[in-house]
Amino acid sequence: xxxxxxxxxxxxxxPRQGCSQxxxxxxSLIRRHxxxxxxxxxxxxGLSAQAITNQTRRLIAAGLLDAxxxxxxxxxxxxxxxxxxxxxxxxxxxxxxxxxxxxxxxxFAGQIRLHRQEIHPYPAPxxxxxxxxxxxxxxxxxLPPAMRERVMGxxxxxxxxxxxxxxxxxxxxxxxxxxxxxxxLPFPVHLENDAxxxxxxxxxxxxxxxxxxxxxxxxxxxxxxxxxxxxxxxxGPTRNAGALGSMPVPGGRQLLDHAxxxxxxxxxxxxxxxDDSGWSVPDEIERAWIAEAAEALAFAVxxxxxxxxxxxxxxxxxxPARTRTRLTEATARAxxxxxxxxxxxxxxxxGSLGRTARLLGAAGLPLAHHFQPDGALDRSKxxxxxxxxxx
Amino acid sequence: xxxxxxxxxxxxxxPRQGCSQxxxxxxSLIRRHxxxxxxxxxxxxGLSAQAITNQTRRLIAAGLLDAxxxxxxxxxxxxxxxxxxxxxxxxxxxxxxxxxxxxxxxxFAGQIRLHRQEIHPYPAPxxxxxxxxxxxxxxxxxLPPAMRERVMGxxxxxxxxxxxxxxxxxxxxxxxxxxxxxxxLPFPVHLENDAxxxxxxxxxxxxxxxxxxxxxxxxxxxxxxxxxxxxxxxxGPTRNAGALGSMPVPGGRQLLDHAxxxxxxxxxxxxxxxDDSGWSVPDEIERAWIAEAAEALAFAVxxxxxxxxxxxxxxxxxxPARTRTRLTEATARAxxxxxxxxxxxxxxxxGSLGRTARLLGAAGLPLAHHFQPDGALDRSKxxxxxxxxxx
DNA sequence: CCGGCATTAATCAACATGATTGAGTTATTG
DNA sequence: CAATAACTCAATCATGTTGATTAATGCCGG
Numbered sequence: 001x002x003x004x005x006x007x008x009x010x011x012x013x014x015p016r017q018g019c020s021q022x023x024x025x026x027x028s029l030i031r032r033h034x035x036x037x038x039x040x041x042x043x044x045x046g047l048s049a050q051a052i053t054n055q056t057r058r059l060i061a062a063g064l065l066d067a068x069x070x071x072x073x074x075x076x077x078x079x080x081x082x083x084x085x086x087x088x089x090x091x092x093x094x095x096x097x098x099x100x101x102x103x104x105x106x107x108f109a110g111q112i113r114l115h116r117q118e119i120h121p122y123p124a125p126x127x128x129x130x131x132x133x134x135x136x137x138x139x140x141x142x143l144p145p146a147m148r149e150r151v152m153g154x155x156x157x158x159x160x161x162x163x164x165x166x167x168x169x170x171x172x173x174x175x176x177x178x179x180x181x182x183x184x185l186p187f188p189v190h191l192e193n194d195a196x197x198x199x200x201x202x203x204x205x206x207x208x209x210x211x212x213x214x215x216x217x218x219x220x221x222x223x224x225x226x227x228x229x230x231x232x233x234x235x236g237p238t239r240n241a242g243a244l245g246s247m248p249v250p251g252g253r254q255l256l257d258h259a260x261x262x263x264x265x266x267x268x269x270x271x272x273x274x275d276d277s278g279w280s281v282p283d284e285i286e287r288a289w290i291a292e293a294a295e296a297l298a299f300a301v302x303x304x305x306x307x308x309x310x311x312x313x314x315x316x317x318x319x320p321a322r323t324r325t326r327l328t329e330a331t332a333r334a335x336x337x338x339x340x341x342x343x344x345x346x347x348x349x350x351g352s353l354g355r356t357a358r359l360l361g362a363a364g365l366p367l368a369h370h371f372q373p374d375g376a377l378d379r380s381k382x383x384x385x386x387x388x389x390x391x
Numbered sequence: 392x393x394x395x396x397x398x399x400x401x402x403x404x405x406p407r408q409g410c411s412q413x414x415x416x417x418x419s420l421i422r423r424h425x426x427x428x429x430x431x432x433x434x435x436x437g438l439s440a441q442a443i444t445n446q447t448r449r450l451i452a453a454g455l456l457d458a459x460x461x462x463x464x465x466x467x468x469x470x471x472x473x474x475x476x477x478x479x480x481x482x483x484x485x486x487x488x489x490x491x492x493x494x495x496x497x498x499f500a501g502q503i504r505l506h507r508q509e510i511h512p513y514p515a516p517x518x519x520x521x522x523x524x525x526x527x528x529x530x531x532x533x534l535p536p537a538m539r540e541r542v543m544g545x546x547x548x549x550x551x552x553x554x555x556x557x558x559x560x561x562x563x564x565x566x567x568x569x570x571x572x573x574x575x576l577p578f579p580v581h582l583e584n585d586a587x588x589x590x591x592x593x594x595x596x597x598x599x600x601x602x603x604x605x606x607x608x609x610x611x612x613x614x615x616x617x618x619x620x621x622x623x624x625x626x627g628p629t630r631n632a633g634a635l636g637s638m639p640v641p642g643g644r645q646l647l648d649h650a651x652x653x654x655x656x657x658x659x660x661x662x663x664x665x666d667d668s669g670w671s672v673p674d675e676i677e678r679a680w681i682a683e684a685a686e687a688l689a690f691a692v693x694x695x696x697x698x699x700x701x702x703x704x705x706x707x708x709x710x711p712a713r714t715r716t717r718l719t720e721a722t723a724r725a726x727x728x729x730x731x732x733x734x735x736x737x738x739x740x741x742g743s744l745g746r747t748a749r750l751l752g753a754a755g756l757p758l759a760h761h762f763q764p765d766g767a768l769d770r771s772k773x774x775x776x777x778x779x780x781x782x
Numbered sequence: 783c784c785g786g787c788a789t790t791a792a793t794c795a796a797c798a799t800g801a802t803t804g805a806g807t808t809a810t811t812g
Numbered sequence: 813c814a815a816t817a818a819c820t821c822a823a824t825c826a827t828g829t830t831g832a833t834t835a836a837t838g839c840c841g842g
Contacts, residue, residue, distance in 0.1 A: 022800085039818055051801060053820060070809095076817025077809045161733060213628055215698075227698060229620065236700025237604055238735065246733035247697040248690055250641035254730060299639055303694040306638040307606075307618060309627025339645060342552060342637035344629065413827090430791055439829060444793065446827095461836095467790025468836045 022047065023055055024373045027064065028231075030084055031110075032208055035068055037079035056082060063150075064088035064108065064371075084109050089370070090147065092139070092154040093363030094132050095194065096123050097318075098165075098221040100274040103135040105151075106363035110205040112356075114139050119274070122168050125175040132156075132177075133184055140186075153188040154181060155365025157197035157358040159222060160240070190365035192235075194218075196242050197361025198353070199226020200233045202314060204364045204372065206352045211311050215304045215346075217244050217297060218357060219317030219327065223256040225300075229308065232374060247303060249296045259293035259300075261318065275355070276320045286323065294330035301331065302338055305346045316351025318358075324350050413438060414446055415764045418455065419622075421475055422501075423599055426459055428470035447473055454541075455479035455499065455762075475500050480761070481538065483530070483545040484754030485523050486585065487514050488709075489556070489612040491665040494526040496542075497754035501596040503747075505530050510665070513559050516566040523547075523568075524575055531577075544579040545572060546756025548588035548749040550613060551631070581756035583626075585609075587633050588752025589744070590617020591624045593705060595755045595763065597743045602702050606695045606737075608635050608688060609748060610708030610718070614647040616691075620699065623765060638694065640687045650684035650691075652709065666746070667711045677714065685721035692722065693729050696737045707742025709749075715741050 019027065022045070029044055030036060038056055042049045059065040065088070068081040086109040095102045101123060105114040116135050120127060132154075140148050159165075162172040178191040192200075199216035203226075210228075217225040225244030227234045234241045245256035257263065265271050267285050272278065281289075301313040315328045332348040353360060410418065413436070420435050421427060429447055433440045450456040456479070459472040477500040486493045492514060496505040507526050511518060523545075531539050550556075553563040569582040583591075590607035594617075601619075608616040616635030618625045625632045636647035648654065656662050658676050663669065672680075692704040706719045723739040744751060 020800090037818075042818095048802060049819065050803080050821090054800075072810070074817080075811050075815080077807090077819065079818065164732070211628070225698075229625070234620070234699065237602070237702060238700055240734060241698070241700035243697045243700065243734050246731065248693050248729060248731075252730065254732065256733075300694075302639050303691075304698050306634045307616075307632070307695050307698055308625065309629055309632035309634070311628060338639060339643065340637065340639075341555070341645065342647075343631060343634050411827090428791075440792065441794090441830085442828060463837070465790080466788080466838050468792070468834095470791065 018370045019059075020055075021373060022051070023059060024371055026052070026055055026059065027084070027371050028373055030065070030082060031204065035081035035083035037071075037081050039079065041082070062088070086111065087147065087150065089367070090143075090151045091363040091366045092136055092151060093359050093361070093365075094154060094156045095197075095359040095362050096128055096156070096158040096162075097194075097274060097358070098122070099271075101128055101131050102359045103132060103139075104359050104363060105139050106360065106367075108367075110360065112360075114142075122166070123162065123172075124169070125171050125177065129177060129180055132181055136181075136185055151187055152370055153190060153366030154185060155197065155362040155367075156181075156189065156191040157194040157362035157365075158191065159195075159224075160193050188366065188369075190369060192239070192362075192365055193224055193242070194358045194361075195220070195222075195224025195245070196226040196233070196235075197365065198224075198316060198351070198357035199228065199242060199314075199361070200364045200368060201353055201357045201359075201361030202316065202351050203228055203231075203233060204367060205360055206357075207314075207349075210314075213308065213310050214312040214314055215244070215301065215308075215310050216242070216314040216316065216351065217259075217300065218351075219259055219261065219293070219315070219319065220358070221261050221318075223260045223317075227304070227308065232372065233368065244300050244304070247300045249299045253296075255296050255300050258296035263293065264289045274318070279320050279323070281323075286326075290323075290327050290330050293327060294334045297327075297331040298334035298338055301335055301346060301348065302340060302343075306343050309343075310346050311344070313346045313348045314351050315348060316353060316357055318355050321354065324354065409761045410450075411446075412764060413442070414450060415762055417443070417446055417450065418475070418762050419764055421456070421473060422595065425599075426472035426474035428462075428472050430470065432473070453479070477502065478538065478541065480758070481534075481542045482754040482757045483527055483542060484750050484752070484756075485519075485545060485547045486588075486750040486753050487519055487547065487549040487553075488585075488665060488749070489513070490662075492519055492522055493750045494523060494530075495750050495754060496530050497751065497758075499758075501751065503751075505533075513557070514553065514563075515560070516562050516568065520568060520571055523572055527572075527576055542578055543761055544581060544757030545576060546588065546753040546758075547572075547580065547582040548585040548753035548756075549582065550586075550615075551584050579757065579760075581760060583630070583753075583756055584615055584633070585749045585752075586611070586613075586615025586636070587617040587624070587626075588756065589615075589707060589742070589748035590619065590633060590705075590752070591755045591759060592744055592748045592752030593707065593742050594619055594624060595758060596751055597748075598705075598740075601705070604699065604701050605703035605705055606635070606692065606699075606701050607633070607705040607707065607742065608650075608691065609742075610650055610652065610684070610706070610710065611749070612652045612709075614651045614708075618695070618699065623763065624759065635691050635695070638691045640690045644687075646687050646691050649687035654684070655680045665709070670711050670714070672714075677717075681714075681718050681721050684718060685725045688718075688722040689725035689729055692726055692737060692739065693731060693734075697734050700734075701737050702735070704737045704739045705742050706739060707744060707748055709746050712745065715745065 025045055038052045042052045065082045066085040068083050070078045070080055072078040086107045088108040091106045093104045100119055102117045104112045107113050118131050162169045178189045182189040195218040198218040212231045214228050223245040226242040247255045249255055267289055317324055328350040335345055416436055429443045433443045454476055456473045457476040459474050461469045461471055463469040477498045479499040482497045484495045491510055493508045495503045498504050509522050553560045569580045573580040586609040589609040603622045605619050614636040617633040638646045640646055658680055708715055719741040726736055
């Protein structure tokens with residue numbers, strides 16, 4: 001018989017165990033397009049109005065959606081826009097950078113509630129661990145209990161293979177940061193490549209005009225990327241998808257040999273600070289670096305488009321907005337000059353998040369785990385499996 | 392209440408409208424791993440034994456599965472292996488090649504039942520249309536009515552942008568072969584790039600040891616490819632995914648400038664016939680071409696692996712097995728010599744289908760449309776949508 | 783050598799979930 | 813007050829789940 005339309009997750013409406021695909025779909029539509037009434041949700045999802053009623057009832061009971069002010073003035077019954085409830089869930093994000101570690105508490109609407117950071121000569125496992133553990137503890141202690149139990153997890157954005165950066169960081173080899181933190185924190189810990197999290201941040205919190213498929217390249221001390229297919233961030237079997245920095249480019253090099261802040265620092269002969277204020281790059285050098293980087297970026301963008309049929313490339317990075325704009329435009333020009341018979345050249349645009357992308361993306365890891373649509377569909381009832389398909 | 396466990400598709404068990412995801416999953420498991428009893432299906436799919444009982448009952452009633460001889464001799468109740476029913480469904484495939492057009496009727500088990508071909512100086516729209524229409528008609532007329540209505544569709548494997556091959560083929564511009572054929576045939580017509588269909592053929596009918604994600608490169612007159620992610624062939628928003636021939640390689644060229652039979656023909660100064668028997672290539676020239684092609688292939692393989700995190704590259708082509716083996720091995724060597732910091736180099740193996748890959752893949756288009764698992768999961772009940780997600 | 787028992791495959795029966803449809807309710811415009 | 817639009821209620825349906833049951837066999841002790 002008709003299921004009792006009650007919240008099926010324990011009493012307190014705190015869903016620590018994720019959402020159904022259709023609930024995720026509803027949440028992501030509202031996240032991307034802003035508050036909307038149930039009728040619009042029904043149209044956009046293709047679900048029946050009744051199904052939307054049921055799902056939204058649960059989402060509201062769970063504290064994830066808020067019914068807004070009734071909107072009158074149009075023909076027919078007034079509409080009730082549904083909006084994300086900022087307090088619905090909270091997420092911790094930890095970003096490990098070349099010079100800067102950051103920890104943030106991000107709410108369900110994508111706002112940074114609390115932020116701490118620490119500058120270091122280089123990231124060391126022990127220091128990072130302490131920074132994260134103490135920071136997370138302090139943040140949790142400062143929250144009222146009702147809020148505290150809405151913290152869904154911690155996401156870590158870190159470059160892979162930190163030990164390749166230099167001998168000082170050899171300690172990272174074999175250091176299981178995520179596991180260690182999971183042992184001392186009362187929620188799950190997710191870890192992902194920092195450039196990939198930047199892509200995820202753009203997908204979840206960023207521009208609202210993104211297509212279902214695109215590539216995202218993030219230029220920081222090194223360069224990396226993320227791949228979005230069918231609206232979902234691809235991880236790949238070894239969680240290494242979007243490793244654009246490792247993509248080969250002409251000259252026996254890889255993308256990150258050219259399109260990375262490290263390459264710029266080599267040109268100017270000293271390191272750049274981890275914020276825009278100290279960005280002192282002679283224009284001539286910046287111009288030359290941009291030209292070099294753009295060639296490499298265009299090559300990688302075109303390769304990606306040929307392989308995966310992508311209409312768009314998003315370029316972002318840890319640099320001042322002006323530099324990013326120039327890099328993006330230079331890449332678009334370089335792309336236009338490349339031979340591309342047989343495919344459409346993707347559009348090239350810049351990302352909207354800049355230096356916060358990785359940190360937001362880190363917090364986005366637990367968010368995605370619980371609330372982002374997975375692959376595609378959704379059906380209805382059962383716990384579909386595909387265990388061992390394709391051996 | 393419990394649904395009546397009856398075949399829900401009209402009387403004759405001829406499902407012209409496709410299968411549920413779980414039915415597709417069951418069929419694809421049996422297709423890949425051979426006949427297996429229900430208990431194994433339950434394990435592999437993760438579904439309950441009861442669900443398998445229900446689904447297989449329907450599949451058998453629909454004529455898609457056959458219960459085999461009961462196997463005794465082990466402890467416990469004897470097992471009933473379930474096998475694909477070769478007559479369960481039939482598919483037409485049309486391959487348009489540089490010299491050769493082929494049409495085949497392929498059964499549900501992947502066997503070619505009937506085959507016709509036509510050699511031409513170059514493919515012309517009118518001739519191809521007539522060849523396909525008349526051939527399909529003749530094949531259908533020769534089938535008993537019961538078989539005839541099991542033909543699920545026609546798939547066309549063709550290079551894109553045929554008009555770029557030369558002025559003789561300008562007529563292809565604007566010629567809607569699929570639409571024209573759909574008008575005169577009693578079933579749907581699917582069209583896809585020929586190299587991509589070759590990939591699909593390997594996925595559906597080919598090697599049983601393929602991982603869930605891999606790239607497939609097919610070297611014919613031109614070169615192209617296909618991309619398999621999460622066990623499903625990716626098409627992409629403009630149905631141009633896997634356009635590996637268009638992938639840029641060093642030297643301001645594209646893959647198909649090097650790794651294509653056309654490049655080999657330029658070296659030997661004349662065209663090669665569309666079959667192995669006439670393959671007369673001086674060893675020295677073949678060696679030089681393989682070296683050049685392998686460099687380009689390795690570059691494309693590594694680019695793909697960096698982007699999508701792929702553990703495997705499959706190389707196949709319209710060439711003698713020995714040449715293909717040499718090309719594959721040369722590619723593996725070239726790949727090993729490339730810088731690949733930050734990613735794992737994919738394994739490189741050769742495909743199993745050779746010259747028949749495109750034709751089988753053409754027939755595989757309607758098969759996949761009806762019977763291959765889509766993306767991933769599967770839930771249970773409803774008609775999940777994701778209509779406009781991601782605008 | 784035979785009969786009980788563990789083991790495995792498969793089905794039956796009951797139930798749960800989450801979608802659908804169609805009818806009805808409410809609030810508003812014109 | 814009719815038309816319209818947003819939403820809900822009630823009933824139905826498809827498809828999954830679990831637990832109990834039936835079937836067929838090898839193993840093994842008496």
